[in-house]
Amino acid sequence: KDFRNNVKPNWCPGCGDFSVQAAIQRAAANVGLTPENLAVVSGIGCSGRISGYINSYGFHGIHGRALPIAQGVKMANRDLTVIASGGDGDGFAIGMGHTIHAIRRNINVTYIVMDNQIYGLTKGQTSPRSSAGFKTKSTPQGSVEPALSVMEMALTAGATFVAQSFSSDLKELTALIEEGIKHDGFSLINVFSPCVTYNKVNTYDWFKENLTKLSDVEGYDPHNRMSAMQTLMENNGLVTGLIYQNKERKSYQELIQGYSEESLVHANLTLGKEKFDQLLEEFM
Numbered sequence: 001k002d003f004r005n006n007v008k009p010n011w012c013p014g015c016g017d018f019s020v021q022a023a024i025q026r027a028a029a030n031v032g033l034t035p036e037n038l039a040v041v042s043g044i045g046c047s048g049r050i051s052g053y054i055n056s057y058g059f060h061g062i063h064g065r066a067l068p069i070a071q072g073v074k075m076a077n078r079d080l081t082v083i084a085s086g087g088d089g090d091g092f093a094i095g096m097g098h099t100i101h102a103i104r105r106n107i108n109v110t111y112i113v114m115d116n117q118i119y120g121l122t123k124g125q126t127s128p129r130s131s132a133g134f135k136t137k138s139t140p141q142g143s144v145e146p147a148l149s150v151m152e153m154a155l156t157a158g159a160t161f162v163a164q165s166f167s168s169d170l171k172e173l174t175a176l177i178e179e180g181i182k183h184d185g186f187s188l189i190n191v192f193s194p195c196v197t198y199n200k201v202n203t204y205d206w207f208k209e210n211l212t213k214l215s216d217v218e219g220y221d222p223h224n225r226m227s228a229m230q231t232l233m234e235n236n237g238l239v240t241g242l243i244y245q246n247k248e249r250k251s252y253q254e255l256i257q258g259y260s261e262e263s264l265v266h267a268n269l270t271l272g273k274e275k276f277d278q279l280l281e282e283f284m
């Protein structure tokens, strides 16, 4: 099925987000989805525009709030595959509370973060993923704060699917998104997606020189959380591939009584006057 629509992205030429859009479209087709059973929910930022560029249900939410909306969509309609997306500022600064709780909730949503280590839409300020010493308009002397270790954070918060990729590696990214969609629980996929306009440090070449593919790490086992944490720490978080997956833990939906019986969107919620009056009396 074709997940392309006729909206032309207004990202800068060369922005990493183009590849993320292509990877989502390919992954959705590869797992057999159709546009009417996919919902893409996004936050605010350059990357937040992605929900308008994919032929599916889409919701462009507010800053840092993609995940509450995405979780609501999934709870109301279990038949939809739900992808939430946004940037590192959106998900790891203002939206971090939602990110951590969605992770520990293990709700069946795939969260794709386009991590460019800067705020691009507002013309280049230091983000929670910028490294110490990073100079921008907001930190002209260089940031004194270290970058947030988001993959380690996800493991600590109890994530059951943690992956990282590079927007240049379309094949790996597409495969990881497919696995994330198929995963029964919350999947976090952090994608290094260079901002060619404002981030002159973390460029395509910089990532090519600094990233390690987990498939090249001898004996790496993505089902061992301790070794996942150790590998991340040894490589300063700069790894790509499936970092960790736990297929044993039940998803939020499996644990919620009645969820599997009838989708809220199909339920007959008409109360009728008698039932309404009765409810009112109970609350009085």
Ligand code: SF4
Pocket (backbone or CB within 6 Å): 010, 011, 012, 014, 015, 016, 017, 046, 047, 116, 120, 121, 194, 195, 196, 197, 198
């Ligand atoms: Fe992409 Fe940066 Fe341009 Fe935004 S400002 S569209 S992140 S290259």
